[in-house]
Ligand code: SF4
């Protein structure tokens with residue numbers, strides 16, 4: 442299993458002057474080996490910060506990131522796949538060299554012949570041709586470029602892939618192809634995913650577990666179908682109401698209520714209270730604790746007990 446647990450204070454640079462923002466705080470989750478946990482939430486909720494902390498791109502200014510040792514007791518190898526594949530691929534390098542770099546760097550293959558064979562194999566694994574290695578990134582479409590970044594990530598033989606909005610820059614039809622590729626690779630290679638997205642229909646397709654983040658904290662976590670069939674936290678309900686309802690297209694769509702407050706000045710108590718239709722006096726005064734639910738999930742809301750079963754809809 443894989444654990445992340447820490448009270449984190451992470452510095453975010455915003456123009457001038459430098460400011461300190463508690464971008465993520467006391468976030469802890471577990472991803473079973475071979476599984477997929479998705480972090481969801483609106484932009485600015487801290488999900489990308491968590492991704493960068495897990496991969497070591499950011500260091501926590503407080504607390505720590507702990508990985509439970511992998512099944513074989515060896516250290517976890519973590520790779521990241523980014524939203525914009527073009528920005529993460531060196532435009533002056535041929536695709537062959539982009540994918541070969543980790544093989545050389547980590548000495549995973551000895552000779553040039555072995556490296557060439559492995560690059561060709563990785564290209565075919567992600568649905569590209571071995572001859573594509575001769576081309577440059579700009580010669581490919583967005584979806585193909587994302588395939589190239591997946592091949593590069595796989596080159597270092599990772600156990601754990603952190604994917605930050607890997608398909609949100611792509612057309613919907615291409616999105617589905619990349620998601621299907623990622624699921625197939627997960628099955629074939631036993632990969633573990635931490636998947637970051639704001640798109641609830643994408644995470645439903647990908648995840649075993651979903652953790653919903655709001656202003657740097659996890660407010661609800663549950664197995665995917667449990668979360669979709671009975672969201673408990675009012676914020677999760679709001680997120681689910683913004684996706685089109687395929688089974689009942691005539692149901693009214695509820696607009697997003699209110700803006701996300703600035704993480705610089707988080708609201709008191711439950712940070713969701715200014716937007717919550719169920720907020721009462723206690724909500725603005727006390728931060729709710731995470732409570733375990735009988736359905737296997739956990740929820741941070743003062744009113745969850747009294748409303749369980751009746752909270753699937755907003756009042757009015
Ligand atoms: Fe809403 Fe209060 Fe629950 Fe926060 S604690 S989600 S404000 S009911």
Ligand code: MG
Nearest residue numbers: 484485488489
């Ligand atoms: Mg982001």
